[in-house]
Amino acid sequence: MYLLILVIFIILVGGYNIFLNLARRKKKSISPLMVNIQVTLNLVLILAGLAYLIFG
Secondary structure: OHHHHHHHHHHHHHHHHHHHHHHHHOOOOOOHHHHHHHHHHHHHHHHHHHHHHHHO
16 A cells, blocks of 8 residues: 555656746746755655655
8 A cells, every 4th residue: 555655656756847847948038936846756756666665
């Protein structure tokens, strides 16, 4: 169950990262809040991955 949730979360965070990268390439403005959300999601993803590796 935890693995399924982790895979879905990885896909969502990856999609958000791709969305922001495409927006940067198209020279669209990105608010600091969007960058903060990206950093937070990536940190949570790292912690969740480490927790899965350790307690898996």
